[in-house]
């Protein structure tokens with residue numbers, strides 16, 4: 063062991079081969095806070111307590127403070143936000159200058175506070191790109207082909223329903239070939255979705271804060287938000303959640319959409335005003351939706367669970383980016399950032415630029 067500094071981690075990587083983590087641990091000291099009860103943390107307050115106790119124990123025994131804190135995947139609904147109220151014991155003694163957590167989005171991380179503390183925050187920017195784009199395409203197909211209703215009817219022994227009873231039948235699916243897909247946010251996930259949807263014959267338009275250079279736009283055409291709303295057959299939300307994108311799709315935006323539009327959200331729930339979405343489903347403005355993310359995870363708007371809408375709603379527990387490979391890649395990205403920080407370099411995946 064050449065490095066005598068200490069890192070604190072919430073849990074351990076779940077997918078990284080043991081020898082890879084062991085090789086990291088032969089070079090760096092890591093204390094892990096376990097997640098499994100009875101001794102492990104299981105909610106936000108027990109994690110905050112465990113962090114503060116770990117910091118106090120090192121101080122009481124005259125040891126140097128932790129220099130870094132990391133958390134791996136599958137934690138956000140249980141522990142977030144990862145902000146000052148939880149993490150300040152780590153920075154109060156001037157020790158911790160590095161944070162990293164699994165995931166591309168960091169709307170639930172106190173990055174501004176970290177920057178003010180002179181600490182880096184590193185996300186795992188590319189680990190979930192492909193599975194999330196594949197998941198968005200899956201939800202586009204689920205919505206257009208009425209998968210929820212097909213599944214429920216088949217399970218209930220109703221087959222395709224009774225065509226003689228008004229409304230009691232599985233609708234014809236809509237083929238996505240030839241439909242216009244409006245992508246809100248042409249970042250890495252939006253681009254990966256654009257390529258996949260074009261392979262299925264969709265025409266792609268997109269809206270972004272700024273148009274991306276044509277050579278990087280993957281054949282997608284930039285349009286204004288109003289044009290996207292008015293001309294898309296399917297709308298996919300792929301932008302980050304920021305103060306500017308909160309409730310980006312609300313009552314006024316639903317009004318501007320085509321009647322019978324399909325909506326898919328694999329980004330963050332709060333980009334869509336869920337109440338407005340429920341009203342748009344009820345009025346028939348929105349035909350069907352595929353949602354992986356929600357405004358108050360893990361709580362789902364009761365309107366989305368209403369049996370009268372269930373056939374037209376496909377729901378997932380924020381899992382489009384959650385695959386064995388994406389989590390493995392993400393764990394490697396966290397350790398890469400840690401390694402760069404420990405070597406005194408600016409980590410490639412730092413999302414901020416603190417004065418260090």
Ligand SMILES: O=CC(=O)O
Pocket residue numbers: 164165166167168190329383
């Ligand atoms: O939602 C998943 C992520 O941001 O990585």
